[in-house]
Amino acid sequence: MNTLNRRQFLKLGGAASLLAALPKAVGAATTPARVVVVGGGFGGATVAKYLRMWGGNVSVILVDPNPSHLSCILSNMVVVGTLGMSRITISYDSLKARHGVNVVQGKAVGIDPAGNRLTISTSSGNKTLDYDHLVLSPGIDFAPAPGVWDPSLTPHAWQAGAQTTLLKNQLAAMRNYDKFVMTVPKSPYRCPPGPYERACVVADYLKRKGYYGAKVIVLDANAGIQAEPEAFSHAFNVTHKGMIEYHTSATVQSIDSKTRSIATSALNVSNAKVLNYIPNQVAGGITAGLPHNATGFVPVDPLTYAVQGYGNIHVIGDACAVPSSEGKAVPKSGHMANSEAKVCADAIVRTLAGGTPDENVTTNSACYSPITNKSASWLSANFNYGDIYNSKGEVIGKGMHRVDLGEAPAERVNGDSYQDMYTWAEALFSDSFM
Amino acid sequence: MKTLSFPMRPLTGGLLIAVAALAGTAHAEPGRLLAAQCAQCHGTNGAGPGFDSIAGKNAGELYHELVEMKYRPIESIMDRQARGYTEDQLLQISNYLSTLPGGGDD
Numbered sequence: 221m222n223t224l225n226r227r228q229f230l231k232l233g234g235a236a237s238l239l240a241a242l243p244k245a246v247g248a249a250t251t252p253a254r255v256v257v258v259g260g261g262f263g264g265a266t267v268a269k270y271l272r273m274w275g276g277n278v279s280v281i282l283v284d285p286n287p288s289h290l291s292c293i294l295s296n297m298v299v300v301g302t303l304g305m306s307r308i309t310i311s312y313d314s315l316k317a318r319h320g321v322n323v324v325q326g327k328a329v330g331i332d333p334a335g336n337r338l339t340i341s342t343s344s345g346n347k348t349l350d351y352d353h354l355v356l357s358p359g360i361d362f363a364p365a366p367g368v369w370d371p372s373l374t375p376h377a378w379q380a381g382a383q384t385t386l387l388k389n390q391l392a393a394m395r396n397y398d399k400f401v402m403t404v405p406k407s408p409y410r411c412p413p414g415p416y417e418r419a420c421v422v423a424d425y426l427k428r429k430g431y432y433g434a435k436v437i438v439l440d441a442n443a444g445i446q447a448e449p450e451a452f453s454h455a456f457n458v459t460h461k462g463m464i465e466y467h468t469s470a471t472v473q474s475i476d477s478k479t480r481s482i483a484t485s486a487l488n489v490s491n492a493k494v495l496n497y498i499p500n501q502v503a504g505g506i507t508a509g510l511p512h513n514a515t516g517f518v519p520v521d522p523l524t525y526a527v528q529g530y531g532n533i534h535v536i537g538d539a540c541a542v543p544s545s546e547g548k549a550v551p552k553s554g555h556m557a558n559s560e561a562k563v564c565a566d567a568i569v570r571t572l573a574g575g576t577p578d579e580n581v582t583t584n585s586a587c588y589s590p591i592t593n594k595s596a597s598w599l600s601a602n603f604n605y606g607d608i609y610n611s612k613g614e615v616i617g618k619g620m621h622r623v624d625l626g627e628a629p630a631e632r633v634n635g636d637s638y639q640d641m642y643t644w645a646e647a648l649f650s651d652s653f654m
Numbered sequence: 655m656k657t658l659s660f661p662m663r664p665l666t667g668g669l670l671i672a673v674a675a676l677a678g679t680a681h682a683e684p685g686r687l688l689a690a691q692c693a694q695c696h697g698t699n700g701a702g703p704g705f706d707s708i709a710g711k712n713a714g715e716l717y718h719e720l721v722e723m724k725y726r727p728i729e730s731i732m733d734r735q736a737r738g739y740t741e742d743q744l745l746q747i748s749n750y751l752s753t754l755p756g757g758g759d760d
Contacts, residue, residue: 270690273698555694562690580746582691584738586731598731602738624737629728640705640731644695647704651693 252279253572256338256351258328258506260284262293263357263537263557265315266652270565272319278572280320281349283340285327288312289653290380292411293554293587294645296418299377299388300425302593308380314654324349328358328506333530353568355525355534356518357557358504360410363516365499367474367483374477374495378410390494391422397433398493400426401482403472404440405500408515410538410552412447413599415440415498417589420455423463424592435463437492439470439484441500447551448589448627451597455633459591472497503539510535517541522605522620523577524567525560534568536560542583543619545608550620551585551601558652559583581605583620588641596638598628685750688743692751701756709756717748 255271257264260282268282291308298308315321326342331354338349362376377387394400400422404415419438426434438456445452456464470486480495482488489495502516510518510527518527518535522542525534537557542550550556560583567577583603588596603620610616628637692700692708700709708716721744723736736744 269698274686558694559691562687562693566687566690578687580688580743582688582739582743584691584694584735586695586735600731600734600738602735604738604740624734626728626734628731632729643703643705647693647695647697647702650703651698654698 252277253352254279254350255281255353255355255568256349257282257355257357258284258338259357259359259504259537260286260289260312260323261357261359261537261557262291262554262648262652263359263561264355265289265310265312266558266561267355267357267536267565268321269315269319269652270562271568272321274565275569275572278569279322281322281324282312282315283324283326283328283338283349284312285325286381287325290384291554291649292378292380292414293648295377295380295384296414296421297590298380298384299391299418300421300593301388301392302421305385308384310649310653312653318654328356331506331509331533333509333533336532351532352572353532353534355536355564355568356504356506356539357535357537357561358506359538360501360552361503361505363500363502365475365497366472367476368478369475369497369499370477371497374475374480374497376498377496378414378498378501387494387496391425394426394429394431394434394493396431398431399435399437399489400494400496401437401439401480401489401492402496403470403482403484403498404438404442404446405498406441406471407446408517408541408549408552409498409501411587412551412553413452413587413589413597416445416447416452416455417591418496419464419466420452420460420589420591421593423460427460427463428593435465436460437465437487437489438467439472439482439487439489440466440468441471441484443469448597448599450630451589451591451627451633454630455591455597472499501538503535507535507539513541515541519543522618523563523579523581524571525564526567534564536564542603543608543617544603545619545621546610546616548622548625550583550603550622553585553587554652555587555648556583556585558648559585561652579605581620586644588637588644590638590641591633594638595634596641597633598637598640600627601625683750683753685746688739689747689750692747699754699756700751701754707756708751709754711748711751711756713748713752716751717745720744720748 289310297303312323326340330339375386377383467486470484473483480492481490538552602624608619697704
C-alpha cells in the first residue's frame, strides 16, 4: 500500500480502521494480518475458510462456544424423526486441518474497538485476542418474551441442538386430538420459510401417525406468509387440509410455559400439547455496543459488511442489516450468510493488500423446504450491488437490490425437489465447513 | 450445446486469469468473487459435492447455457438464479470457472 487515498479512507470508514489497517498493510510481506471471527455457523465458517483460501498470509481465529456446529438447516427433519442429530452436526476439523483456521472454543464477551481487542470466555478463563479485522457472525438472539417463557418447557428450536431434541420428543408424545401450537415471529427473522416448513412437516408427521383430530395451529405475527406464499398456501389449504389452522396478524401478548398457554391478538390457546414459541429476533448479543436499526440488527456497508464508524469490525449473516430496496429485504439464512461471508472475505483481503473493495458484487439465497417427507418446494433470491429504491421507485442510496425472486412452480413441488434438498444441503455444508 | 462452440463475446483474459490462479497470490482474479456465489450449490471452486460440477467447463458452453437459462421460461431453480446476473457477470463467471481444475459434468 503506497498511500491511503481519500476513497480508501472513506471505504475503511474511520480513524480506528485506519490505525488498524495501516501498519498491517505496510508490514504485510512478513507479519500475517490477524482476523478474528466470532460465531462458527454458516457465515463465520465460510468467512474463515475463504479468508484462508484467498488471503495468503492471513491468520484466522474462529471463536465458537460449541465444539461443532449444529445446523438449523434440515433441523425440521430431525424434529419429525426423518433425520438424526448426526446429520446436522458439522465438525470444524476441515477448517482446522485443510484450511489452517485456529478454532477456539469460547464465548465472545466483549469488544474493545479502540484497542482492536476481543475478550473471550473459555473453560480456562478469560482471554484476549488482538485483531486487525473482527468479523462478527453471531446469529440471532431472542427479543424478550411477554409473560413467563421457559424454553425448557416450551421450546423455540430456532437454534439447533438440545432445543431440536426437546421439540422432537414433545412431538413424539402427541396422540389423538392433541394440538401443536407454534408462532411465526415478526419479520425480519431467521429463515423466512422455516416456520411454514415446520408447520408442514409436523402436520405430515401427525397424518402419517394417524392421530385422529391432531392439529397444527400456526399463529403468525405477520399479515401473511413471508416466503413461498404459493407453495405454502397450497400446502396449508390442500396438501395438509384440515391439519393446519393458520392465523395471521397474531401478535403475541403473553405466554405461560407452565400451562402451555398463549394469548395473541388473533387467538388465545390454553393447554396446548406442544407450544413451540418462536420469539421475535434481534442481532446476537456480542453486537450490543454497535449501532442497531429499529428492528434490532446492525446496519452494514454492503461491499465490506463493515459497521459504520468501525471500519475493521464487520457483521455478516443473520445479525446484520444490509441496505436494500424497500420491501425487498435481504433474507436471513445460512445460505445468505455464506454468500455475504465471501463478499466480506474478499473485501478484507483487498483492503489488507492496500486495495479497495470490489463493487461488482452479488449475493444470493436458494433453499429447499420440505412440504411432506417426500416432496419439497424451493426458493431463489438474487441481489446485485447498485441503486436501491423506496416503494415509489425513487433511488434512496446504494445497497443490495433484489433483482430476482421466485419459488418453485407448482409442478416442481415434488419428489425431485425433495431429493435436490439433500444435494443442496450437502453442497452448502461442504462449501461452508469443509 | 456442442453445436454452439463460439461464445457471443470474445473471451478476454482467460490466460491471464489462469496464470494468476497458478501463482496462488492474494490478488483477486476477475470473476472469482462472482463465481464463488455458485459454490453454495456446486461446491467450493465449482468442484462439488453438489449439483452439476462446473469447474473447468468450457467457457463458451457454460456462458451459453447460463444465458439460455436467464431468458427461457422458469422451470428449474437455475433459471431463476441465472436471472440474478447481468450477461457480463455471467461471462465473467464462465471465464473464471473454465480456468479451475475439473472437467465439468458433460
